[in-house]
Amino acid sequence: MMRPLAAFLGLLALLSPAAAEVRGVVLDAPSPIAPFVLEAHDGSPFTQDDLAGHWSLVFLGYTHCPDVCPFTLANLAAVRSEMSQLMRPESLPQIVFLAVDPARDRPLLAAYVEHFDIAFTGVTGAREGIDGFTTSLDGFYRLEKKGPDDDAYAVTHSAAVSLINPAGEIVAKLSPPFAPFETANYINRVMRTGQAD
Amino acid sequence: MNRLAATAASLALVLAAAASPAASAEKSPLTASHMVAPAPPPGVNTMAIYGTLHNEGDAPLVLTGIEAAGFASAMLHETVTTDGIVTMRHRMAIEIGPGETVAFAPGGIHIMLMNPTGAVAPGETIAGVLRLGDGSAVIFEATITGKAPMEMRKGHEGMAHKADGAS
């Protein structure tokens, strides 16, 4: 019996309390991304030029992340889907996952990003490229490797998602949680007006 | 997954839990509900179980350990975000006060599973045991889902508080 359940869920949605807040900050001045060289999950090069000409959302993490990365990526897939109600498909932001643990991430990256959304771009590569892009994002990561044989280490990393404009500059930062509907509307407003409200 | 092996492992866990002194005699005041484990992306050997633990009793309970059939390791973990930086720490014990509910949710406390011994497929279940400080144990089942949940722990609901004698 699906109908009563669907009706119930619809009711719940109507009754749900005040819309979830979005924890976002629009930067006072756009922050440029310095040149870097990385590799996309399909093996093609990925540089700062791949951020030009369209909007992007960038999240930094690692594939063996059990909690925050899958949560964030599942939400970003839902955000992108919500945004498809607000704009033409070609205007949708590219979603980029910067994988900072290449030793373990590189072999899994293509299947990993596809698990969340086939439109996602996973990028990783040499430490220099990862660190360069991380610095431009004002991000942080640290591999918590306990020794050369430790292959079950966690990675401490920043939680933020950066919104990058078609000039390749960061214009806003979002922090979790990423409630899909509200986040989509927030990003849409920033894309259209440069303001959060 | 090799269903026979998984079933045998689950059964062994459940029998071991039942053999502990407090579990067989009376129903535990600790209940575990809505236990779900999003299937990991291909090749990833870590995942989390989320859900709701509730202490129906009138005395504080301390969760001290976790076991899960079909995984080399299961631990109580907490994701901590400080100044926008996310890290995970191992929790040795989580106190649940009388009448208190602790939400295991993304960005907060979770059961961390590592190195599954077989395939992990959506729709299947993971049998687990929660170990309490008084030597008792509670059996639970978590459903493996296809996707990560999209709600985070809210405010402080997900934090285990010190039992408040006045409440």
Ligand SMILES: [Cu+2]
């Ligand atoms: Cu964990």
